[in-house]
Amino acid sequence: xxxxxxxxxxxxxxxxxxxxxxxxxxxxxxxxxxxxxxxxxxxxxxxxxxxxxxxxxxxxxxxxxxxxxxxxxxxxxxxxxxxxxxxxxxxxxxxxxxxxxxxxxxxxxxxxxxxxxxxxxxxxxxxxxxxxxxxxxxxxxxxxxxxxxxxxxxxxxxxxxxxxxxxxxxxxxxxxxxxxxxxxxxxxxxxxxxxxxxxxxxxxxxxxxxxxxxxxxxxxxxxxxxxxxxxxxxxxxxxxxxxxxxxxxxxxxxxxxxxxxxxxxxxxxxxxxxxxxxxxxxxxxxxxxxxxxxxxxxxxxxxxxxxxxxxxxxxxxxxxxxxxxxxxxxxxxxxxxxxxxxxxxxxxxxxxxxxxxxxxxxxxxxxxxxxxxxxxxxxxxxxxxxxxxxxxxxxxxxxxxxxxxxxxxxxxxxxxxxxxxxxxxxxxxxxxxxxxxxxxxxxxxxxxxxxxxxxxxxxxxxxxxxxxxxxxxxxxxxxxxxxxxxxxxxxxxxxxxxxxxxxxxxxxxxxxxxxxxxxxxxxxxxxxxxxxxxxxxxxxxxxxxxxxx
Numbered sequence: 001x002x003x004x005x006x007x008x009x010x011x012x013x014x015x016x017x018x019x020x021x022x023x024x025x026x027x028x029x030x031x032x033x034x035x036x037x038x039x040x041x042x043x044x045x046x047x048x049x050x051x052x053x054x055x056x057x058x059x060x061x062x063x064x065x066x067x068x069x070x071x072x073x074x075x076x077x078x079x080x081x082x083x084x085x086x087x088x089x090x091x092x093x094x095x096x097x098x099x100x101x102x103x104x105x106x107x108x109x110x111x112x113x114x115x116x117x118x119x120x121x122x123x124x125x126x127x128x129x130x131x132x133x134x135x136x137x138x139x140x141x142x143x144x145x146x147x148x149x150x151x152x153x154x155x156x157x158x159x160x161x162x163x164x165x166x167x168x169x170x171x172x173x174x175x176x177x178x179x180x181x182x183x184x185x186x187x188x189x190x191x192x193x194x195x196x197x198x199x200x201x202x203x204x205x206x207x208x209x210x211x212x213x214x215x216x217x218x219x220x221x222x223x224x225x226x227x228x229x230x231x232x233x234x235x236x237x238x239x240x241x242x243x244x245x246x247x248x249x250x251x252x253x254x255x256x257x258x259x260x261x262x263x264x265x266x267x268x269x270x271x272x273x274x275x276x277x278x279x280x281x282x283x284x285x286x287x288x289x290x291x292x293x294x295x296x297x298x299x300x301x302x303x304x305x306x307x308x309x310x311x312x313x314x315x316x317x318x319x320x321x322x323x324x325x326x327x328x329x330x331x332x333x334x335x336x337x338x339x340x341x342x343x344x345x346x347x348x349x350x351x352x353x354x355x356x357x358x359x360x361x362x363x364x365x366x367x368x369x370x371x372x373x374x375x376x377x378x379x380x381x382x383x384x385x386x387x388x389x390x391x392x393x394x395x396x397x398x399x400x401x402x403x404x405x406x407x408x409x410x411x412x413x414x415x416x417x418x419x420x421x422x423x424x425x426x427x428x429x430x431x432x433x434x435x436x437x438x439x440x441x442x443x444x445x446x447x448x449x450x451x452x453x454x455x456x457x458x459x460x461x462x463x464x465x466x467x468x469x470x471x472x473x474x475x476x477x478x479x480x481x482x483x484x485x486x487x488x489x490x491x492x493x494x495x496x497x498x499x500x501x502x503x504x505x506x507x508x509x510x511x512x513x514x515x516x517x518x519x520x521x522x523x524x525x526x527x528x529x530x531x532x533x534x535x536x537x538x539x540x541x542x543x544x545x546x547x548x549x
Contacts, residue, residue: 005085008099008433013089016080016123024124028075031120032130035073040118044131046163048076048087048121050328051216051228052137053097054105055180058229059135060112060119062253070118071252075130080123083442091121101402101430102224128170133249136179137216138163140187141445142332142339147453150361151351155184155339156445157191164192168199173207176245179267180216182274182333184340188213188267191344193238212237212246213267215274220327220404230255234273236264272337279334279357285321286360289367292321292532302532303511320532323371323482323509324409325364326398331407334361368412371509374529375417375478378505381527384477387421392476395483396428396465400510403430409509410482411436411450414463419454426465427472429487437463470499478505481512488512493520508533519543 004012016024032042045056053076060074078087087097094113096106112119128134140160144153160181167177177196179188188211196209214235219227235250237243243263250261264270288302295302302320309315325331334357341350376386398408405411414424414437426434437460440449451457466472469487473479473496481488489512497503503525506513511533513521518536521528522543528536 005080005082007086007090007097008435011086013086015082015085021124021126024122025126028120028122028124028127029130032073032075032127035118038069040071040073041132042075042130043072043133043135044075044077044128045135045137046077046128046167047137047139048078048091048097049084049137049139050098051180051218052076052135053087053091053109054100054218054225055135055137055216055228056091056119057105057109057112058225059253060116061108070116072118074112074119075127076119076121077125077127078121078123079125085123088121088123091119099403099432100224101220101222102226103222104225108225125166126170128167128175129172131171131175133176133178133245134167134171136160136163136167136177136181138181140181140183140336141448142335143448144335144365147450148362148366150335150358150365151338153335153339155336155343157184157187160187161191161195164195165199168196168209169203173200173205174210176210176212176242176249178246178249179211179213182215182278182329182336183213183271184336184344185268185271185275186340186344188236188271189238208239210237210239210242210245211267212242213270214246214250215270220399220402222401228254230259232259232262234262234264234270236267236270238267275333275337278329279337279360282325282330282334282364283356283360285319285325285330286363288318288321288532289363293370295532296530296534299534299538301535304535320511321364321367322409322484323368323413323531324398324407325367326406326408326410327404328406331361331365334358366412368409369416371409371413371480371482371507371531372416372420374507374531375413375422375480375505376420378507378527378529379478382503382505384505386417389422389477390425390475391417391422391478391480392425392427392472393480393482394427394469394488395481395485396426396431396434397483397485400484401430401486403428403432405431405434405436406444408436413480413482413509414460415450415454415457418460419456421456422478424460424463425472425476426463427467427469428465428483429467429485431465434463434465437461470495473499474501476500476504478507480507480509482509484510484512491517493517493524493526497521497524497526503527505529515539523547 006012056074056076059072062072064071090097094110096109138159141156146152435443440451505527508530
């Protein structure tokens with residue numbers, strides 16, 4: 001096994017040696033003793049990834065409303081694996097282990113580590129012995145075994161179960177444990193709580209573990225911190241005392257005055273809230289797929305249709321799905337509910353009960369395949385073939401103006417076109433590394449890459465994300481506008497063709513092109529295709545008619 005852990009920039013950090021653990025615990029213990037003398041509550045955050053790192057900083061930034069002084073001392077804890085350990089030394093330096101577009105993230109972490117000294121990081125799980133409260137931000141993933149068939153997937157509970165066992169073996173009996181992870185309904189009460197109870201019994205502890213649940217609603221982008229701190233929360237506890245404790249804790253660290261808590265009777269209700277919330281969103285997005293195809297085949301511009309509908313206040317949140325939904329939550333959360341119905345709650349009729357949620361996720365997962373078809377057809381209309389064609393995809397992230405590539409619809413487009421023989425190029429102003437491609441053998445986990453669903457994927461480990469758009473387009477035969485990043489909205493057709501050096505195929509995945517720009521591309525000799533925009537053929541005929549006249 002590797003003896004070091006490397007961060008995304010390539011900096012290597014030696015993994016801690018067994019003999020270093022005792023000294024590390026003594027370091028943390030001394031800091032905790034000093035914090036207790038100042039009257040601070042000790043909070044351990046397990047997992048300092050996408051959610052945990054920022055949650056740890058938000059808690060560490062908390063002040064007592066009566067005194068105006070810091071009220072929490074936070075220990076961010078991450079297991080020392082080659083894949084994840086690097087987060088600990090980075091956080092210890094006051095540097096964020098997660099890249100964020102939110103300008104508040106980096107200063108807040110630096111402030112808490114360096115100035116307020118209310119945030120430290122460690123690899124030693126024995127720090128749990130010192131905690132008054134533990135916040136669990138360990139991933140609970142959903143692994144799909146087949147592309148476009150959510151039903152065959154399964155929840156990956158291993159990391160969460162191992163973490164809950166460790167917590168049960170180390171915490172004090174009166175320590176509150178808050179699961180912030182999105183989990184399959186029933187996990188808190190019927191998986192995590194029994195694990196902790198068993199650990200308590202082994203230790204001779206008679207009291208019941210104080211376990212609670214409150215899921216995050218993190219949204220990547222410039223409002224990253226606010227989506228945790230200044231947003232509505234739902235919470236619950238396994239016992240009345242746990243419920244009271246978690247309400248008190250969340251009111252102290254979050255802006256619950258403006259964004260009140262919703263307190264549920266049982267954790268399975270708060271767990272189900274998150275699953276239904278995201279399944280609903282995934283379903284409304286998938287719903288538009290069939291109408292997108294309808295529009296393409298019948299001369300209708302679905303983008304204009306949606307804008308017309310959104311004038312009605314009751315339908316103002318309608319969103320065009322683009323080449324796929326993406327993000328960490330929507331592609332998987334419905335699967336957690338489907339899986340839990342059978343494997344945690346014990347029902348065997350899941351296939352009969354769940355009709356809409358699995359179908360919606362399957363539609364969203366495979367929508368990007370149609371973009372590959374449009375690219376092929378656009379090139380064919382120009383007398384070219386997709387095999388060997390130089391194709392640039394503009395946008396690797398899953399949504400506009402963020403650098404988050406998790407389950408991006410663009411990945412599906414790239415993989416399918418690569419399978420078809422295209423030579424892919426990538427541009428994204430917000431993404432430095434596309435790890436789903438560059439490290440596809442191990443990312444997001446060994447054996448979990450989408451590469452396993454396609455042939456001819458080996459070369460994608462050499463993919464690089466370019467930053468110079470003019471250089472990226474040079475010599476391209478097709479350009480796919482996959483994400484509505486701000487720089488792409490401003491692209492001028494004349495510039496694009498000039499940079500490319502010749503007319504090219506242009507594929508619009510998100511209603512990025514205005515009718516005037518579509519018309520101009522045709523005037524320049526390009527071919528244009530788009531998701532849900534059947535009126536393009538009408539514009540093409542108008543341009544041809546005008547040139548013939």
